[in-house]
Amino acid sequence: MSNKERQGDFYAGSRLLNPLSGITGLPIDQVNFLACQLFGIAISIPFRKLLDPRTTNPKVRHAVELVVGLAMAYFCFQYHILHVIVQCGICYLILLFGPAKWMPTLVFIVAITYLSVCHIYRMIYDYGGYTLDITGPLMITTQKVTSLAFALYDGTSRDEKKLTADQKSQMIKKCPDPLTFWSYIFYYHGFMSGPLAFFSDYLDFIDGSNFLGKKGPDGAQTTSEAREPPNPMPTVARKVGESAIFGVLMLCQPIFCPWDFLMSEEFYTNYNFFQRLTYTFITMSMCRPKYYLAWRLADAVNNAAGLGYRKSNEVLKDDWDLLNNIDIKTLETCDSLKINIDSWNKQTSLWLRRIVYDRAPESFRVPLVFMISAFWHGFYPGYYLTFATGTLFTFAARQVRRNIRPLFIGQDQRTQKFLYDCVTFFFTRLANIYMVAPFVLLEIWASLRLYTSLFWFLHIGSIAIIIFFTFIKPPKKDKGAKGQ
Template sequence: MASLQNYPGSRLLESLGPYTTLNVDQLNFVAAQFFALGLAALYRTVFRPEKVSPSIRHAFGLLFGLWMGYFCFGYHAVHLAGLPAVCYLVILTQNPQVVHGAVLFVAMLYLSCVHLHRQCFADSSYGLDISGPLMVITQKVSSLAFSLHDGLVKRERDMTPSQKLYAIKKVPSLLEFFSYSMMFPSLMAGPVIFYNDYIAFIEGGMCAGTKKPPLDAKRVILRDPSPARAVFRKVCAAVVCALVFVLFLPTFPISKIKEGPFVDDTSLGYKLWYLTAATAVVRAKYYFAWCLADAACNNAGLGFSGYSPDGTPLWDRFSNVDIVGFECGTSLKESIDSWNKGTNRWLRFLVYDRVSSRATLLTFALSAIWHGFYPGYYLTFLGGALFTFASRTVRRRVRDHFAASRESKLFYDTSTFVATRLVMAYVTYPFVLLEFWPSVVLYNKLGWFLHGVAAALVAFGPRLIPKYEDAGRKNEIAMVLRRAGPYSDAVGRID
């Protein structure tokens, strides 16, 4: 186990290291998240909105967020307050016309400096780093600034539905701003929550857009339903993912793909199979952290989205990840939409829904810079943009040709499921490896073949693949797709 001599966080749990496979930084992260999970229940019950004032709820969430930050990061936790403090000064001093761009620039500059310091100077012996929570805080303060710009500058008729929903008409107080930025349930691993949703949670208001309970529900529906079932399910999922990571990482280390025997002496099929397995094991680490964070938020009362048809409360309004949606997605879009869902919402709110051209490229660019400056990130995001365009071409030009029957639709979905798994492993391994030349060396051995296929689809697909134009069969196809049930996501989009 690494000595972690330069780790600035608490060493209270260091003696437990020999009994686990975890270093003290990893133990601190796990302990902090389970502490947040238990504290969230106290927050939801003892400090519920009917019993205490919003100021007390703000202060409670902020104080324990600061404590968790200090426990995990020591004196580095000053950045958790430093980034929002600088951005709050920008909000107070800048014209509402430009405040959104100014806050995004300052927050990204601050975060980028931390990323670069970690990349160039930090001790690589420990994996827990202050940049993780700062990435979440950057999302919060920038989305707040954009909402403030919308509320103070834009006319309502010029706003999209999401901009109307999240528009802010006045600058938050100091306590509101900092408690929103550093609330303990979502501090360490998200998910990002927009400011108006956070205020509704603090003040006890029902979240906008939640579904009412069905009138014929057999059980008694409470206004404040218990999140126990959702919390238990997500904690179990987190534990399973942690076991997968711990048990299979020694068998499928990502570092193996840099070794000469793997690069030079294995077949193309084995390389692709190993990349698929190794990247899946790494994803389990993210699933663990995100599911546990989701559980903490739900246990605090965050994330209620309404009721299912049988009256079961749903707790998926704010979520980091949809594991089944990612692992079983039949298209690149489905998988991307299911991965880091809070970040997808943030990118859509800030970029994708606001620009008229090159929205996809600009969205990938902001996402790449937000992640940091390791070369592997940029190989993945550049490849991701290319494969996204190629995937759109296939969906628009090919899918409808297979929609004539349930069997052909199933064949199409099965084929795209396999292709999506292959592409995900192929395009994301540099993101995990981080290094440029080892990633490029392996791509050279693979012949960049999937990049070539994607580029050909983008360049020649619209010209060579005829679009399905049989208008007379649209209703028939729609009926087939509806009968296909879970095999189809195209109902209502035949045109």
């Protein structure tokens, strides 16, 4: 099945740029997406200069964000934006009138249920398709309303002494007014592909607090130390340039190593184990640039508007990576599966940590995070196979790091440590591409067939590691600690 055959014909967005689609060969949904992102960068220059937060009422900035965001959303999705309005409208009513104790849970249930229904409907009318539709923005709005609900719950219904430092930094004391809420939902430089900006960070951007200098002794921002907002355009230019490179790599993938070849009879008939593994390694690696492109470009659009500046006590520090959704260098070079996972879709990982991991019972944290992440992505069986595999690999990697790594750490073991790092670097890459293959293939039988052709070797190895270090040779308990 070719990539073109996986492209649906149901796209509801504007057809105004059809001629450009014909010239470039890109589907109209992708043309509209790129056009909106580039328009977002262009309009952000006058937005940032003419509506400077130091001289402009926050309500004016909120209104412009909302109007421009609605216009761009309608251009790309037209009447489908009603799904966002319904989902977020119901959640907003719960924020206003829901029982305080259950408010964040109810918001989470409503948001994830509405998103799930849209995911299922999408599977019915475009199974396996990759056309951009409203489910993408709905995934972002689900993150927005749920994180907002928990921040409001922390700020109004919990004892502040019991909050973590991170929860204190994110909590809000009152429900936002309608203009602020809908501006947060639809702001034009984050609606198309995010990444998620948490509500407190968005408010800091609107009123200019993200450009303040050092904090006072009590941790409060000192407005007297406000300084000239740094120019984001050099950073924007760099990120747009990187996006262009990733765009070229994305276009090369279907030419030189199409991922759908993994679903062909030729792949299984003519290739042996090592050839199949090598091709899977290459094609899954080449699937990443399209995500690099989308997230780098989204980051650039946010930066152009002034969102994404990281507040720091270092006045001269110029850091526009607050919303950086992927640490490409770390992801491609790390020797730890945990770091590899944490470097990918970072804002989603942070969202999962703040609303799931930090609030769940300790023994259920990892499985719950993977389960909620799978629900959030959708209901293709490949997603669940990927996240189940990820859970297994995470537990196995912990055992390796806890029991094997100390054997290679020491003053006189530099060579051994280097060899250990080389081996873990290789297996981190291998585990990553092996784990995400079902995520790309989507279909359960195609995924199972691929794993079977690879003899499930990493699954078996991971299970063996867990069994060995849990039952056969568990770590020795500290007798002194036990006595205490």
